[in-house]
Amino acid sequence: MAKSKAKSLDQDALVDIYKTMCLFRRFEERVGLAYTKRKFSGFCHLHIGQEGLAVGVQSCLRDTDYMISGYRSHTQAIGKGIEPKRVMAELFGKVEGCCRGKGGSMHMFSEPLRFLGGHGIVGGQVPLAVGVGFKIRYREEDDICVCYMGDAATNQGQFFEAMNMAATWDLPVLFIVENNRYGMGTDIKRTTSVEHLWKRAEAFDMAHSDCDGMDAIAVHEHVSEIVQKMRKDKKPHFMEALTYRYRGHSVSDPGTYRTKKEVEDFQKNKDPIKRLGKYFVSQKIATEEQLKEWDAEAKAIVKAAEEFADNAENPPVEEAFDHVLV
Amino acid sequence: MALLTFREALGQAMDEEMARDESIFLMGEEVAQYDGAYKVSKGLLEKYGERRVWDSPISEAGFAGLGIGAALTGLRPIIEMMTWNFGIQAFDQIINHAAKMRYMSGGQYKCPIVFRGPNGAAHMLGAQHSQAVEPMLTNIPGLIVATCSTPYDGKGLLKSAIRDDNPVIFLESEMMYGMKGEVPDDEYLIPLGEGDIKREGTDVTLIAWNKALHKAAEAAEQLAKEGISAEVLDPRTLQPLDEDLIFGSVRKTHRVIVVEEAWGFASLGSQIADRIQEECFDDLDAPVKKVSNEFVPMPYNEAQEERVMPSTERIIKAVNEVLYRS
Numbered sequence: 001m002a003k004s005k006a007k008s009l010d011q012d013a014l015v016d017i018y019k020t021m022c023l024f025r026r027f028e029e030r031v032g033l034a035y036t037k038r039k040f041s042g043f044c045h046l047h048i049g050q051e052g053l054a055v056g057v058q059s060c061l062r063d064t065d066y067m068i069s070g071y072r073s074h075t076q077a078i079g080k081g082i083e084p085k086r087v088m089a090e091l092f093g094k095v096e097g098c099c100r101g102k103g104g105s106m107h108m109f110s111e112p113l114r115f116l117g118g119h120g121i122v123g124g125q126v127p128l129a130v131g132v133g134f135k136i137r138y139r140e141e142d143d144i145c146v147c148y149m150g151d152a153a154t155n156q157g158q159f160f161e162a163m164n165m166a167a168t169w170d171l172p173v174l175f176i177v178e179n180n181r182y183g184m185g186t187d188i189k190r191t192t193s194v195e196h197l198w199k200r201a202e203a204f205d206m207a208h209s210d211c212d213g214m215d216a217i218a219v220h221e222h223v224s225e226i227v228q229k230m231r232k233d234k235k236p237h238f239m240e241a242l243t244y245r246y247r248g249h250s251v252s253d254p255g256t257y258r259t260k261k262e263v264e265d266f267q268k269n270k271d272p273i274k275r276l277g278k279y280f281v282s283q284k285i286a287t288e289e290q291l292k293e294w295d296a297e298a299k300a301i302v303k304a305a306e307e308f309a310d311n312a313e314n315p316p317v318e319e320a321f322d323h324v325l326v
Numbered sequence: 327m328a329l330l331t332f333r334e335a336l337g338q339a340m341d342e343e344m345a346r347d348e349s350i351f352l353m354g355e356e357v358a359q360y361d362g363a364y365k366v367s368k369g370l371l372e373k374y375g376e377r378r379v380w381d382s383p384i385s386e387a388g389f390a391g392l393g394i395g396a397a398l399t400g401l402r403p404i405i406e407m408m409t410w411n412f413g414i415q416a417f418d419q420i421i422n423h424a425a426k427m428r429y430m431s432g433g434q435y436k437c438p439i440v441f442r443g444p445n446g447a448a449h450m451l452g453a454q455h456s457q458a459v460e461p462m463l464t465n466i467p468g469l470i471v472a473t474c475s476t477p478y479d480g481k482g483l484l485k486s487a488i489r490d491d492n493p494v495i496f497l498e499s500e501m502m503y504g505m506k507g508e509v510p511d512d513e514y515l516i517p518l519g520e521g522d523i524k525r526e527g528t529d530v531t532l533i534a535w536n537k538a539l540h541k542a543a544e545a546a547e548q549l550a551k552e553g554i555s556a557e558v559l560d561p562r563t564l565q566p567l568d569e570d571l572i573f574g575s576v577r578k579t580h581r582v583i584v585v586e587e588a589w590g591f592a593s594l595g596s597q598i599a600d601r602i603q604e605e606c607f608d609d610l611d612a613p614v615k616k617v618s619n620e621f622v623p624m625p626y627n628e629a630q631e632e633r634v635m636p637s638t639e640r641i642i643k644a645v646n647e648v649l650y651r652s
Contacts (some may be wrong), residue, residue: 011358046497066399068395097432098432099430099431099432099434100432100433101432102429102430102431103430103431107430107431109430109431109432109434109435110434111431111434116395116398116399116435117427117430118430119423120422121418121422121423124391124418124419124422124423125391126387126391127387127390127391127392127394127395127419128391128392128394128395128398128423129395130388130391130392130395130398131391131392131393131394131395131396131397131398131399131403132395132396132398133395134392134395134396134401135395135396135400135401135539137395138351138377138401139400157387158387158388158391158418158419160390161385161387161388161391162388162391162392164383164385164388165382165383165385165388165389165392168383217469249505275537299516314632321427322433323429323431323432323433324428324429324467324468325428325468325470325492326428326436326491
């Protein structure tokens with residue numbers, strides 16, 4: 001925990017980060033449970049363990065900034081402002097879902113909140129992010145576009161094409177690699193020529209950095225500096241965040257490619273919520289009881305979201321024919 | 327009326343639209359300083375400057391995706407593929423992203439983008455440079471596919487494509503860029519979705535598009551000398567098809583040949599034949615015939631290339647068959 005740096009955040013902001021991480025954790029747990037209860041089907045990729053990164057990054061952005069991501073993006077969508085109940089309803093394929101039940105787990109979108117999906121082709125979102133950066137430059141704005149991707153996306157050809165254009169043309173995209181060590185069930189080391197993925201950026205002469213993605217405050221401090229820099233120099237930045245997912249690649253993953261010990265080590269010693277909670281108690285920012293209350297608040301929001309989604313209507317079947325073309 | 331080459335007519339379309347709407351930009355390989363590999367964009371850099379006319383790296387997937395990201399956030403890109411054979415590199419972006427954004431977002435996003443470039447074989451270019459993509463791209467919901475056989479059609483259709491709020495695939499031909507045709511001095515538009523009868527006839531309908539249209543027209547000319555009146559129909563927009571125009575012609579002539587410079591297996595010609603048998607079964611006096619590429623990769627050798635592509639001889643032979651002439 002970056003104890004000294006945490007002082008740059010006021011107490012309300014710190015508490016907000018903690019509460020949001022609880023919300024994300026409880027939301028994804030509930031989603032996993034709903035899936036096993038067969039409330040919905042298809043692919044479902046949970047973000048449990050990676051909350052510190054999503055919350056830390058979001059805390060540095062403003063509403064007009066853009067965000068685009070891969071298929072593990074329920075919580076990032078919520079962070080960008082989509083109500084949890086609308087994300088849950090989308091998972092359930094309901095008309096009150098944020099995409100009227102047309103997107104599903106991998107494809108959350110909000111045009112007004114500038115969340116451009118939710119993409120299911122690994123690395124496919126990276127050129128799109130560069131296009132958003134192009135638009136920002138074209139219009140001479142000072143927003144940025146955050147582009148999340150997984151570690152394995154950095155082996156896609158499109159990733160290299162997009163990085164080259166962003167660097168060559170100074171397009172303000174913050175590329176964030178969520179390095180959770182595994183591309184589905186394959187250890188990234190077995191398929192990747194570099195140990196540190198930030199080295200990829202050196203090939204493009206692009207600013208780069210890495211940070212502990214399991215520490216929300218460290219992420220906040222790190223990304224704040226990057227974002228401030230980007231608003232001035234309007235150039236791209238490539239950031240590798242070391243993180244870990246506790247659950248499988250998707251809900252149906254047996255997890256035979258890693259040891260139980262490895263997972264438990266992260267859960268016990270590196271968990272972003274536990275770490276910040278411990279810090280709060282040690283610094284007398286909050287008591288154990290308060291932490292439990294905040295967690296209970298998160299659980300209540302998620303329970304209400306699931307109830308909303310349970311009770312929401314299915315879209316009319318004939319709506320399958322809408323939204324193909326303008 | 328002015329007598330313009332195809333490339334001039336298409337260039338005028340882009341020029342007029344860029345003058346009208348500053349959210350339009352052009353990007354592609356060699357489109358700026360080199361004035362376009364086929365000089366379609368000649369003069370646009372000089373007139374609109376580097377902000378709006380961009381030489382891309384050789385990264386078709388990358389800059390196609392860049393265009394999509396820019397289109398989703400308010401710009402109106404024209405993306406030139408030096409040839410659609412290179413455009414195949416960008417099929418992931420076109421099929422998985424451009425065609426899906428509106429649908430997966432439940433109608434929130436629109437993607438006003440034109441992907442344009444030459445399509446099909448262009449005389450001894452070998453197998454990798456001689457493919458027609460319309461059977462592949464007309465098979466994708468969420469895309470409009472248009473093509474043109476005259477400078478007049480090209481200009482009017484391209485202007486409509488640029489103004490359309492959907493992703494439009496626009497197919498040209500290297501072999502036609504130098505072809506001259508009358509183009510009105512005053513502004514005009516040709517709506518997407520409307521075909522055109524290029525030659526009236528009563529005995530048989532020849533359906534063709536892009537440069538194959540000219541082979542069909544040549545066949546019609548020869549057939550006229552033998553007392554056979556062939557109608558020549560150019561659908562112009564291939565997705566969606568102007569089925570009313572096609573069915574109307576079939577009900578008049580009762581015999582149909584589809585001529586396509588693409589492979590005939592599960593092709594657009596197959597689709598047209600299928601729709602005709604479905605809607606005009608009782609009007610037909612003979613089975614619908616297709617004259618397509620022979621099912622081999624395009625050979626390099628000149629005589630071999632001629633042999634496998636639709637020729638006036640093959641068209642006339644097919645006409646004789648449906649007229650039961652020996």
